[in-house]
Amino acid sequence: MKRLLPLLLLALLGPIAWLTLSPPQAWLDRVRRVEVTPAEGQRLVETYGCLDCHRIAGRGALKAPSLDGISQRLEGAEGEQVRRWIMNPKRIKRDTAMPRFRLSNTELEAILLYLASVDPQR
Numbered sequence: 001m002k003r004l005l006p007l008l009l010l011a012l013l014g015p016i017a018w019l020t021l022s023p024p025q026a027w028l029d030r031v032r033r034v035e036v037t038p039a040e041g042q043r044l045v046e047t048y049g050c051l052d053c054h055r056i057a058g059r060g061a062l063k064a065p066s067l068d069g070i071s072q073r074l075e076g077a078e079g080e081q082v083r084r085w086i087m088n089p090k091r092i093k094r095d096t097a098m099p100r101f102r103l104s105n106t107e108l109e110a111i112l113l114y115l116a117s118v119d120p121q122r
């Protein structure tokens with residue numbers, strides 16, 4: 001039993017560590033499913049601290065491009081690129097300051113809906 005204990009621990013902690021450190025998208029989509037509404041998007045923008053770097057509708061910092069106007073770039077291939085960026089910035093630009101938030105797809109769409117709803121350029 002004494003020899004088995006470390007193995008048992010590994011078997012238990014392995015999957016937990018895996019889900020914490022590199023959760024697959026399907027898992028994130030399941031555990032971080034949110035309502036796709038502007039209100040939920042606003043809550044997420046506050047929670048994840050997008051305003052620490054970005055300006056959104058006149059609020060927030062200027063360490064990164066303003067997100068005003070982003071809602072005009074959500075169609076087609078360009079929209080795909082914007083979505084890929086938000087989901088995993090370092091895959092597109094290795095040395096970017098923007099962290100990966102490990103968003104679910106519903107979180108992403110809620111955030112985009114919020115950004116569109118406050119976009120002064122719309």
Ligand code: HEC
Pocket residue numbers: 044045048049050051052053054063064065067070082085086093095096097098099101111
């Ligand atoms: C620590 C700072 C930081 C935080 C926090 C951050 N970003 Fe960024 N973001 C950047 C930087 C810097 C860029 C510009 C790309 C570059 O040069 O690295 C960027 C680029 C972007 C772009 C692409 C802009 C464009 O014009 O193509 C989008 C969209 C974006 N961020 C959305 C978000 C959202 C949504 C959040 C919150 C969930 C967020 N960012 C949080 C730093 C940040």
